[in-house]
Amino acid sequence: MAPAFEPVPLPKDTETQTETPHDTPDTVNNDAQVDYKSRVTVVGSGNWGSVAAKLIASNTPKLNSFHEEVRMWVFEETLQCGEKLTDVINRTNENVKYLPGIKLGKNVIADPDLENAVKDANMLVFVTPHQFMEGICKRLVGKVRGDAEAISLIKGMEVKMEGPCMISTLISEQLGINCSVLMGANIANEIAVEKFSEATVGYRDKREIAEQWVRLFSTPYFVVTPVQDVEGVELCGTLKNVVAIAAGFVDGLDMGNNTKAAIMRIGLREMIAFSKLLFSSVRDSTFFESCGVADVITTCLGGRNRKVADAFAKNGGKRSFDELEAEMLQGQKLQGVSTAREVYEVLSHRGWLELFPLFATVHEICVGRLPPSAIVEHSEQKPKLPLFYSTS
Numbered sequence: 001m002a003p004a005f006e007p008v009p010l011p012k013d014t015e016t017q018t019e020t021p022h023d024t025p026d027t028v029n030n031d032a033q034v035d036y037k038s039r040v041t042v043v044g045s046g047n048w049g050s051v052a053a054k055l056i057a058s059n060t061p062k063l064n065s066f067h068e069e070v071r072m073w074v075f076e077e078t079l080q081c082g083e084k085l086t087d088v089i090n091r092t093n094e095n096v097k098y099l100p101g102i103k104l105g106k107n108v109i110a111d112p113d114l115e116n117a118v119k120d121a122n123m124l125v126f127v128t129p130h131q132f133m134e135g136i137c138k139r140l141v142g143k144v145r146g147d148a149e150a151i152s153l154i155k156g157m158e159v160k161m162e163g164p165c166m167i168s169t170l171i172s173e174q175l176g177i178n179c180s181v182l183m184g185a186n187i188a189n190e191i192a193v194e195k196f197s198e199a200t201v202g203y204r205d206k207r208e209i210a211e212q213w214v215r216l217f218s219t220p221y222f223v224v225t226p227v228q229d230v231e232g233v234e235l236c237g238t239l240k241n242v243v244a245i246a247a248g249f250v251d252g253l254d255m256g257n258n259t260k261a262a263i264m265r266i267g268l269r270e271m272i273a274f275s276k277l278l279f280s281s282v283r284d285s286t287f288f289e290s291c292g293v294a295d296v297i298t299t300c301l302g303g304r305n306r307k308v309a310d311a312f313a314k315n316g317g318k319r320s321f322d323e324l325e326a327e328m329l330q331g332q333k334l335q336g337v338s339t340a341r342e343v344y345e346v347l348s349h350r351g352w353l354e355l356f357p358l359f360a361t362v363h364e365i366c367v368g369r370l371p372p373s374a375i376v377e378h379s380e381q382k383p384k385l386p387l388f389y390s391t392s
């Protein structure tokens with residue numbers, strides 16, 4: 001059966017380009033030959049990191065302005081068989097731990113040496129769990145090319161003394177490079193088997209860079225739309241993980257579809273309000289892109305945060321998230337629990353706790369101060385939030 005969507009054709013200058021690529025000359029090697037081609041490195045090799053590498057590696061051989069090789073930094077570990085994960089990926093072309101059964105593409109080269117992995121790249125794709133990014137950025141200061149462009153696929157944020165810091169800002173400020181974001185309704189295992197989905201690239205002001213990222217990621221089954229709203233796109237990806245935890249509680253308590261839909265609606269409303277209170281530049285339309293309402297839906301139906309929160313509620317909150325995560329995800333990481341804590345810190349610090357009952361309650365449940373059933377009792381409080389979007 002034909003798909004119910006129209007795949008967006010890739011821009012013309014991609015697959016058939018024969019003239020000098022539009023990229024600016026970037027590297028001068030020892031023989032004084034100018035390397036006009038871009039080099040891509042993916043920093044991260046978990047479930048989504050591996051799929052991101054696969055998507056990109058399916059495109060670089062067709063794009064004349066890119067080297068075919070896609071380097072992928074691996075946080076090295078020794079597998080039960082005694083072999084290093086990197087060696088197994090390079091031997092089998094599969095990430096047997098985080099994405100088993102999927103060939104990544106022979107042009108994906110796993111590299112356990114972070115500095116070596118990034119040193120030649122002028123397009124850096126960051127895709128690790130957000131809690132590791134501060135340490136990774138510290139290790140990369142002064143090690144990346146000055147002309148590099150970055151994109152973050154990381155759903156999460158840091159909270160510092162000065163306030164919340166988005167991961168793209170952390171990357172930009174620490175490494176001195178521009179950073180776009182890619183978020184969306186993107187359960188990695190589904191994209192790995194090439195089921196259709198959409199994503200959103202958020203960019204600051206360089207439209208041509210956003211288009212380059214779109215070319216690098218787009219396939220007929222992965223349709224990417226650029227929007228000029230980095231903060232809006234990134235906050236959608238970050239905050240939906242808190243809503244997913246709430247939805248998991250509802251599922252674990254068998255409260256039914258209507259309750260779950262209500263929690264998703266209240267969650268989306270808090271996402272919009274929180275984003276706009278932090279950044280007045282955030283656009284209403286961003287919430288209707290893949291990164292917004294579509295990601296709320298997919299993550300509350302099929303994500304890992306939902307799944308583990310469901311188990312947490314079924315156990316009456318008696319088994320911790322850390323324990324359940326280790327048992328159920330085998331090395332993969334949840335983002336929603338730590339994001340709920342980070343959001344709670346921002347809410348407390350700014351005196352906004354009463355404005356965001358769902359976000360606040362998710363954290364209180366995660367740390368055991370409230371029972372899972374509080375998700376409905378507390379979140380349904382009459383919203384004290386002004387409407388931050390037009391309903392007309």
Ligand SMILES: NC(=O)c1ccc[n+]([C@@H]2O[C@H](COP(=O)([O-])OP(=O)(O)OC[C@H]3O[C@@H](n4cnc5c(N)ncnc54)[C@H](O)[C@@H]3O)[C@@H](O)[C@H]2O)c1
Nearest residue numbers: 045046047048049075127128129132154155187188332333
């Ligand atoms: N998996 C998905 O479906 C999906 C989809 C969209 C976005 N994301 C986002 O992508 C980001 C990365 O998630 P993922 O699914 O690729 O990872 P993951 O949860 O599958 O895997 C965890 C990764 O963390 C690495 N790791 C463990 N300890 C580390 C350390 N100390 N330092 C650095 N790395 C360490 C592991 O090696 C592994 O690669 C997250 O922000 C997530 O929200 C995930």
Ligand SMILES: O=P(O)(O)OC[C@H](O)CO
Nearest residue numbers: 184185186187303304305
């Ligand atoms: O599995 P989760 O809960 O980390 O969610 C995965 C993706 O972010 C869904 O878009």
